[in-house]
Amino acid sequence: MMYIQHFNCISPQHNVLNNDLDLLNDASEKKMQANEPVYESIPPGVLRRMGKAIRMGVGAALPICKAPALLNGILIGTANGGMEDCIKFLNQMVQYEEGLLAPGNFVQSTNNAIAGQLGLLTENKKYNITHVSRGLAFENALTDAMMQLKENPAGCYLLGGVDELSTYNYNIEKLAGAYKEEVVSIKNLYTTDSPGCIAGEGASMFVVNNDAANAIAKVEAVTTLHSNNLNEVKDKLKIFIEENLCDDDKIDLFLSGENGDNRDLKYYTACESLLNSNTTVGRFKHLCGEYPTASAFALWLCCILLQKQNIPHHIIKKKTTEKKLKNVLLYNNYKGYQHGFMLIKSCR
Amino acid sequence: MNRVFVTGMGIISAIGNSVAENHLALKEGKSGISKNLNLFPTKYASLLPFAQVGISTNELSSKLKIIEKGVTRTSMLALHAFNEAVEDAGLSGSIISAHDTALIGASTVGGMCLTDELYEDANKCEQGSDYTQSYDCASVCLFLQQRYKMSGIINTINTACSSAANAIMYGAMLIKNGFADRAIVGGADSLAKFTINGFNALHILSPETCTPFDENRKGLNLGEGAAFLVLEKDAAEKKIYAELTGYCNANDAYHPSSLSEQGDGPFFSMQGALQSAGLAAADINFINAHGTGTENNDEVESRAMIRLFNNPPDFASSKANVGHTLGAAGAVEAVFSILSLYYQELYANLYYNKAIPSTGLVPVQVYKKMPVQHVMSNSFGFGGNCSSLIFSKA
Numbered sequence: 001m002m003y004i005q006h007f008n009c010i011s012p013q014h015n016v017l018n019n020d021l022d023l024l025n026d027a028s029e030k031k032m033q034a035n036e037p038v039y040e041s042i043p044p045g046v047l048r049r050m051g052k053a054i055r056m057g058v059g060a061a062l063p064i065c066k067a068p069a070l071l072n073g074i075l076i077g078t079a080n081g082g083m084e085d086c087i088k089f090l091n092q093m094v095q096y097e098e099g100l101l102a103p104g105n106f107v108q109s110t111n112n113a114i115a116g117q118l119g120l121l122t123e124n125k126k127y128n129i130t131h132v133s134r135g136l137a138f139e140n141a142l143t144d145a146m147m148q149l150k151e152n153p154a155g156c157y158l159l160g161g162v163d164e165l166s167t168y169n170y171n172i173e174k175l176a177g178a179y180k181e182e183v184v185s186i187k188n189l190y191t192t193d194s195p196g197c198i199a200g201e202g203a204s205m206f207v208v209n210n211d212a213a214n215a216i217a218k219v220e221a222v223t224t225l226h227s228n229n230l231n232e233v234k235d236k237l238k239i240f241i242e243e244n245l246c247d248d249d250k251i252d253l254f255l256s257g258e259n260g261d262n263r264d265l266k267y268y269t270a271c272e273s274l275l276n277s278n279t280t281v282g283r284f285k286h287l288c289g290e291y292p293t294a295s296a297f298a299l300w301l302c303c304i305l306l307q308k309q310n311i312p313h314h315i316i317k318k319k320t321t322e323k324k325l326k327n328v329l330l331y332n333n334y335k336g337y338q339h340g341f342m343l344i345k346s347c348r
Numbered sequence: 349m350n351r352v353f354v355t356g357m358g359i360i361s362a363i364g365n366s367v368a369e370n371h372l373a374l375k376e377g378k379s380g381i382s383k384n385l386n387l388f389p390t391k392y393a394s395l396l397p398f399a400q401v402g403i404s405t406n407e408l409s410s411k412l413k414i415i416e417k418g419v420t421r422t423s424m425l426a427l428h429a430f431n432e433a434v435e436d437a438g439l440s441g442s443i444i445s446a447h448d449t450a451l452i453g454a455s456t457v458g459g460m461c462l463t464d465e466l467y468e469d470a471n472k473c474e475q476g477s478d479y480t481q482s483y484d485c486a487s488v489c490l491f492l493q494q495r496y497k498m499s500g501i502i503n504t505i506n507t508a509c510s511s512a513a514n515a516i517m518y519g520a521m522l523i524k525n526g527f528a529d530r531a532i533v534g535g536a537d538s539l540a541k542f543t544i545n546g547f548n549a550l551h552i553l554s555p556e557t558c559t560p561f562d563e564n565r566k567g568l569n570l571g572e573g574a575a576f577l578v579l580e581k582d583a584a585e586k587k588i589y590a591e592l593t594g595y596c597n598a599n600d601a602y603h604p605s606s607l608s609e610q611g612d613g614p615f616f617s618m619q620g621a622l623q624s625a626g627l628a629a630a631d632i633n634f635i636n637a638h639g640t641g642t643e644n645n646d647e648v649e650s651r652a653m654i655r656l657f658n659n660p661p662d663f664a665s666s667k668a669n670v671g672h673t674l675g676a677a678g679a680v681e682a683v684f685s686i687l688s689l690y691y692q693e694l695y696a697n698l699y700y701n702k703a704i705p706s707t708g709l710v711p712v713q714v715y716k717k718m719p720v721q722h723v724m725s726n727s728f729g730f731g732g733n734c735s736s737l738i739f740s741k742a
Contacts, residue, residue: 074599079484081506086460086542087470093545094467098391106546107605107730110456111485111506116731119599125612128599128733129514132506134486140503147521168470172483175469175476226493226502 002149003215003347005156006064006207009300010034010056011288012200016301021314024287026186030179031165032200032289046121049104051082053164056203057114058121061158064207065122071207072155073127074115075145076162077137079292081111081130084166114162127157135334136224137161138296142342143222149210156209161296165201165289173199178290178335180260186286189260190317197259200289204296206303212347216303220244220343228337230270237271237331237341244343245327251279252325253311255298257332259285264336271331272318279329281318282311295332295340302328306346349524353742354589356437356578358429358534359683361670362399362571366432371687374695375715379669381557381569387421388464390541392548397557398539399571399671401425416491418478420459423491425574425676426536430492433532437578438586441496443530450501450528451489452519454511454535456543456675458485463541485675488536500528506675508729509638510597511535513678513737516577517595523581534576534679543570543674550605558641559699560665561650561711568640571671575679577686583742590686593722594625594738605730606644611652613734614638618656618724621736627722629657632738634694636685636725637711639665640672645728650707664697664712678727682737685723689741693717 012025012032025035034056039047041062047055057076065071086109092101107113112130119128127148131140138161145159173179180196189198212218221244225236245251254275258268272281282305288297305311309325330342359366362380363373373380385393385400403411408424412431434444443449459482460466466483469476481487486504493502501522505514512535519531537543547553547570554567579592598620600613607613622629638649646665653660666684673680688694697711721741728734 079486087466089546090463090467090542091471093463093541098541098545098548101545101549103546103549103605106549109546110508110730112508112729112731112733113604115507116599116604116733119601119732120604123601125599125601125616127597128507128731129518129597130506130731131503132485133503134484134490136502137486140501143501143527144518144521147525147527150525151521171471172466172469172476172480176480224501225499226490227499232499 002146002208002219003210003212004206004208004217004303005215007300007303008060008064009202009204009297010036010060011202011297013287016287017308017312019312021187027198030183030198032198033165034201051085051108053082053162054108054114054117057160057162058117060203061118061160061205064205065158068122068124070156071124071158072152073148074118074124074158075129075141076115076160077131077141077293078111078114078162079132079134079137080163080169082109082113083164083169085109087168135292135338136340138293139222139224139340145208153210156207159208160203160205161293162203163201163291163293165199170199189286190258190283192260193262195261195263197261197290200291202288202297204300215347217306218345218347220345222342225339226337230266233267233339234270234274237274240341249327250276251327251329252322253280253282253328255282255284255302255328255330257285258283259290264333267333267336278320278322280316280320282315283317284315292334298330298332302330302344350581352520352523352579352581352592353583354577354592354686355580355583355586356433357589357683357686358432358436359575359680360401360425360428361573361680362401363669367683374669374684377696377698377715379557379698381671387539388541390544392544396553396555397569399569400539401572418482419491420482421461421538422455422458422536423488425538426488426492429534429574430576433576433578439578445497445499447499448529449498450519450522450531451492451498452515452531452533453489453504454515454675455485455488455504455537456506456508456511457537457540459483459487460542461538461540507733508731509674509677510727510729510733510735511675511678513727513735514597516678516682516737517597519579520592520595523579530578530580532576532578535676536574537673537675538572539570552642554641557699558668560639560641560667560697561646562700563702563704565641565646567642568667569671571673573670573673573676573680575676575683577682588742590689590739591742593740594621596620596624597735600732600734602732607648607728611648613732614649614652614728615655617734617736621724621738625738632661632722632724633720634661634688634723635663636681636723637663637665638726638728640667647704647706650704650709654707660709662694662712664695668698681725685725685739689720689723689739692720
């Protein structure tokens with residue numbers, strides 16, 4: 001368990017709270033690319049050399065690290081890190097036939113460059129780690145943060161999930177059949193019955209500690225599973241709810257990672273079917289697209305919804321009369337194989 | 349909180365395909381570094397020395413009965429070491445696949461050992477290769493997870509050259525916090541055209557076999573390998589190799605690819621590990637140094653050791669035996685550290701000749717038997733990522 005004090009996100013959207021679906025940023029050329037801000041907090045000389053994943057990660061983190069020296073650690077989940085730098089270096093290598101190469105892209109391509117840069121820019125010499133377990137990289141970073149807070153109860157940590165969409169990982173994932181063949185608007189994402197999703201990207205950052213007093217939300221628990229067996233996924237969710245929710249309590253919102261891929265839909269439907277009839281069902285992938293650490297975006301969205309006590313129409317799949325939003329169950333799976341569940345509670 | 353014991357080990361490196369072979373090679377002071385890299389075409393194959401594992405990818409594939417598609421050399425090295433570790437600890441298939449058994453791996457190269465295939469898949473939108481889902485670092489553990497149908501927590505860590513030390517630490521924390529009863533932890537990396545060119549671009553590859561802590565050291569040699577440990581909270585009636593008593597991860601926060609002069613990262617990680625173990629500096633009998641053989645690392649690490657220990661205990665680097673195995677290094681060297689504890693002996697730091705003038709530190713130069721109660725193992729990486737582990741005699 002842990003409490004979220006501050007949160008920030010760079011995503012394809014300007015304003016996720018806008019009720020009007022027409023005012024949301026749609027996919028362009030089958031991709032949902034991040035709507036990057038002007039990075040005022042990053043020194044220009046440093047910014048110029050940063051690849052996109054590092055830029056987004058650092059850019060989302062710095063505004064919420066008000067007193068960075070007080071942080072007891074930096075924990076990042078990222079499946080790919082600086083993929084663009086990685087392939088740029090590779091292309092340079094092929095082009096110059098392994099000649100004398102500039103090392104910049106190589107150094108930036110390692111997954112840990114985001115957390116490393118954050119440590120450097122905030123002069124933070126404490127715990128610094130990068131979890132890369134693909135579709136559960138963020139869930140593992142979050143589990144790590146919970147354990148750090150158990151070992152150091154007075155501590156305060158920066159936790160984040162970052163993945164970029166570069167031409168290269170788009171190509172690789174496209175060859176693997178991850179994306180839709182046809183052009184699909186986010187307005188029709190959940191109704192096009194075809195394989196594949198829309199590619200996305202983003203960086204979501206959280207400052208977490210054990211202090212309930214000023215917190216926005218409490219992450220009660222997290223659990224993960226690797227399986228493509230529907231019954232195992234359902235059992236995992238049943239046990240997770242039993243262990244973490246009191247009998248007289250209920251899930252107000254089930255935030256589902258449904259992504260328009262008809263191959264993954266059965267897992268979301270099955271989990272949805274286990275919930276109470278007075279649970280609202282919401283979806284978020286039309287806002288951020290699909291990427292391995294999209295669950296970090298979902299947690300950020302969850303914080304906003306709990307704070308505003310208002311769910312925009314485009315997020316709602318199934319509405320209930322319930323007004324108060326207290327308990328949220330977040331479920332996401334990556335390619336139907338890596339499943340993550342989080343239980344989030346309002347602190348207000 | 350639960351205690352964490354090491355009950356099984358597995359390793360494959362340039363000096364041997366098992367714990368026993370590695371142990372013998374360490375005692376005999378053997379180096380696995382040579383100039384005959386033959387895994388893939390690269391212009392550096394005959395120009396620079398590397399520490400290549402002595403089994404071809406095809407041999408590994410048939411030995412491990414690989415029938416799955418898209419399995420890379422990194423995953424095969426990992427499986428080879430994993431198999432040895434779980435067998436050594438006597439873990440049955442049902443225990444490995446139980447929900448309270450975690451798997452925490454580490455890698456920096458992942459499937460990018462297939463550098464040429466990655467180039468094709470990333471740049472050409474034609475037919476994909478068999479490896480589109482095998483390039484990332486997570487692919488290695490996901491392969492092991494599928495092979496053994498594991499249902500506990502599965503994770504992969506990439507903090508560059510300290511990755512496996514952090515994987516060991518994360519596994520220990522899962523056990524201490526009750527998220528797992530046992531954790532199979534380690535790392536794997538294979539040689540890749542990508543890393544060879546990367547490190548070459550940084551001008552830190554030695555043209556000769558590396559000479560850690562020597563005044564005239566010329567850089568590091570890249571190596572490959574994999575190692576896994578079985579960590580368990582309840583090891584009654586089992587063979588116990590060692591207890592993991594301390595660990596710490598700290599950041600140098602100085603430069604993306606080199607250590608600060610004063611070595612804050614290394615100092616804080618070593619100091620933090622002592623604190624977490626509840627030990628004094630004088631309790632440490634041996635330091636398995638990161639000792640890559642680069643100008644920067646060895647001098648900074650020496651300085652940090654002097655800063656913390658004043659008069660540092662025996663120390664040595666095994667990089668001249670097995671090369672720098674990057675994401676696997678922390679696990680490979682955990683095995684070596686534990687062998688020192690288990691057999692009460694220290695192995696020589698090869699090819700050392702003369703002390704670094706500014707520090708004057710002299711590593712262990714010959715194999716010797718001696719009482720060893722606590723060993724500290726250091727791993728430092730790009731991004732300022734420094735980690736230290738302490739293993740103690742159980």
